Amino acid sequence: MISAHRKNRLRKHLAGYGFVLPAILLVGVFLVYPIAFVIFISFHKWGILGDPKFVGLDNYLSIFRDPNFWQACLNTLYYMVLAVPTQIGLGLLLAVLLNKKFAGRGLFRTIYFIPLAISFVAAGILFTWIFTTTPLQGFVPNLFRSLGLSFPQWQTTDTGWSMVMIAIMNTWKSAGYCMVIYIAGLQGINTDYYEAAQIDGVKSEWQMFRHISWPLLAPTTFLLVISTIVFTVRGFEPIFVMTAGGPSGATTTLVYYVFKKFPNLMGVSSAASTFLLVAIMIIALVQFIGNRRREAYY
Secondary structure: OOOHHHHHHHHHHHHHHHHHHHHHHHHHHHHHHHHHHHHHHOOEEOOOOOOOEEOOOHHHHHHHHOHHHHHHHHHHHHHHHHHHHHHHHHHHHHHHHHOOOOOOHHHHHHHHHHHHHOOHHHHHHHHHHHHOOOOOOOHHHHHHHHOOOOOOOOOOOOHHHHHHHHHHHHHHHHHHHHHHHHHHHHHOOOHHHHHHHHHOOOOOHHHHHHHHHHHHOHHHHHHHHHHHHHHHHOOOHHHHHHOOOOOOOOOOOHHHHHHHHOOOOHHHHHHHHHHHHHHHHHHHHHHHHHHHHHHHHO
């Protein structure tokens, strides 16, 4: 017979499982099943009509032989290199400035955080309207023209500027997120370190930041690097709204490559999605290992 003590323990465990079961079901239905389905379809040939036909690794070989796929990989890497450092750098600068006590600090924090509350679609439309060069000149190109300066034709001929403009919009939109995380990190630093440094004769705020704040913000910076990389790599809305992957494929990233292949080539699209999933999982694994190591940092 089961003892009363074991019955109580079993009852407590069942209650706990009951609380987490809805979350497990939601994760299974909206995350695990779609991922498993995409991986399944990646090994099949399936269009809009008809049933899926197993083709093995043909879809993966197809994308690996497609020069547009590798160009999309390079575009994704370029977008990441442009957007991630600028988001983190601007977020750190704002956090350091707005961590100081001065009148109106809360207002400025709110102002810089507001873009984060705007959807990427709305932000993309806003930036396109302000910076558009075709068919009508936006506010900024008109301002440049009135000053006798030329503005890059980023929507048509100046393909090198297309991804730069998307990265600028992404930085404006997401720097507030980095700012908030950095402010939390700065406020979590023990003030005893700064007081000890002042006793030792350190007067410069730059030296305080360089030798105390920045090293102690290393875990926060690592978290932001990983999270902004993931957000940037999987970003679809800015590219869809601002350039639709153009001009001449200059802004076609992996996510947009997947979009263009779907639904006529669902197997190929799923193979590219699986490749992107593996890349994101590798980034997540790096984050997990980094989190394990940073526990010893403190």
